[in-house]
Amino acid sequence: MFKLIWETLAQRPFRLLLAIILFSISLTIVNFAIFTKNAFASKQETLISDATYFVDIDFSEGFGELYENPNGEELLKQMYIKLKNNDTFRYYEFYKQFLYILNYSGPSVFKYGYEEGMEAEDVEFGNNGNNILASPIKSVQVSNNCFARFNLELHSGRHFNSNDFDYDDKKQIPVIMGYEYKDHFNIGQELECIYIAKKFQLVIIGFLEKDSYIKAGNSNPLYLDMYIVMPSINCNYKPLNYEEKLFQIRHYANKTGGFLEVGKDLSVSYVKLILDNISSECSLRKYDILGQNVIIFDLFAVSTKQMWNAIVILGSFLLLISSIILIIILIRTVSRNIPAYCGYLLSGAKLITIKICILSEIALIIVLSNIISFLLLFAVYGNVYTYNIFAVLISALNLIITSFITIKILNKSSLSSYMGRQQ
Amino acid sequence: MLIHLKNIYKSYNFKRQKINVLNDVNMMVEKGDRVAIMGKSGSGKTTLLNIIGGLDFPDSGQYWFEEKLISFKSQSEISEFRRKKIGFIPQGFSLIDYKSTYFNIALPLKFRNYSKNDIERRVLSVAHELEINKLLDKSPRQLSVGECQRVAIARAIITSPILILADEPTSSLDKETEMVILKLFDKLQSEGTTIITVTHDFEVASKCRRVLTLVNGVVKNFSINS
């Protein structure tokens, strides 16, 4: 029976198709805008679950503009705070920046590039008239949470404490050496180094267990046996001279180029969106996500929450209009088809069958619009969280209104009274 | 007794006003009879026909069909009654204009699960009888009013119902085609079919054994034709 009656609404396919497309598009816009607007709030309620992945980010702007900006280093410091305090992901500082160790006495294997067969040259640094030889030694800078997250165990000595990460321009910086260093250096031994063109006093506080490594995401594990592990220090003071300013900018560019650990339920594109939001809040233009395919919407970098608010309102308005158009077209089609429904009735169909048929067609059309919109969003974001309850509610409302009017039109006595009229 | 209507009342609410369309209608029709319903426009003829055909329900009163009380409350019972007993030719034809004429005529048989061959055989024979066999591939939109009327008649008689209800079945036809329809009705009546026709046409009424006259929803006369 259904098969015979089905398709009653497809009588003016062109108009109907247009209404469906318009409705789908406005659904998509509203969903997209609401999702994006919410992303600006960056208070993602989804907790980071056990199933996580790492996103390697990198500051990719030139330093020139920051050097010239009187607040250059402040912007990066803000960025750093925001990364650290973001609820959507956990932030790990972990980057390789070799150190020039002054008057280095250890073996060459620890030198930067040695294992790769491209040993870097020693350099001479001017030091009050005397030139001092400095050797580039492999080093990584880490935040304290890396130890727990990557299970870094000590062979001897002590771990960093939170104090060790605060630097005030005078303090010695404690370092933990890779396992291979333990035969050449001692705990308590002091070293002088140059890290990004700034001189630091280091003191060895421990050695890592053999075969300690850090592996974030798909990257190859980094074995730390030949590395000096240095705390990724926080410079809690304003630079007093230009040189210090340049140092802090480069240092904080390093610090903000770490790893995000993100719940698997969030897509890379979503993370990229949040990252762009944070960086634009800090007036920084660009952070890149390394080694992953991200659809980059440069739009987000320049847009604001207010703008997306406006788009939500505009989209809702469009949704309202397209809803009305869809409802009108559906209702008009139903009204136009009344003689046909009478024909079905007279041929032996039950009224209830005709009603169910029409209602299911209406439902199909509305569900179809939602599926189209869902697929569009999924194609763009690769994320199922994009779909908003608001759009579903509007669709349900459309369905209810259309069904209600349809049922009223098809009421038995109005159908039978129709039959008394000339066509 | 095929049809027995007793104290039938029907009213419609129109703009918050109650319009009494049928007032205490009583009517008996025997099997094989041929009845004309006449009356002015708006007198309630179509409404009465709809109630007899199970397409509308009375506000009060009883309706027996083949000595069985019709319950207007049960949707499935009423639609089965319509499917099994009634061929209805509505005033407005009620054709499915986005399907072919063939589909329209064949639909009652499809709902009754006839085989494809049976359907085709029957449709062709009925269409031939009504001289619309050349129109089967066309859509009702492409037909003239008279042709639509004949398609509606074909759809009504194709299941060989025991009761045919026709609402002004020849109003849009020329005299010649009207004769074709009346001859067809003669033939159906001779085969035992009961026919109730609404008409304004005295010639059509004269073919009927009895004429029922409605005035403002009241039966004024239900006499045997002289």
Ligand SMILES: Nc1ncnc2c1ncn2[C@@H]1O[C@H](COP(=O)(O)OP(=O)(O)OP(=O)(O)O)[C@@H](O)[C@H]1O
């Ligand atoms: N659904 C309805 N709502 C309100 N009034 C109705 C409805 N159906 C019929 N009527 C009214 O009932 C009255 C009788 O209508 P009906 O169609 O039975 O008349 P009729 O005798 O068939 O007229 P005609 O010869 O013009 O076909 C009319 O006044 C009509 O306006």
Ligand SMILES: [Mg+2]
């Ligand atoms: Mg009428």
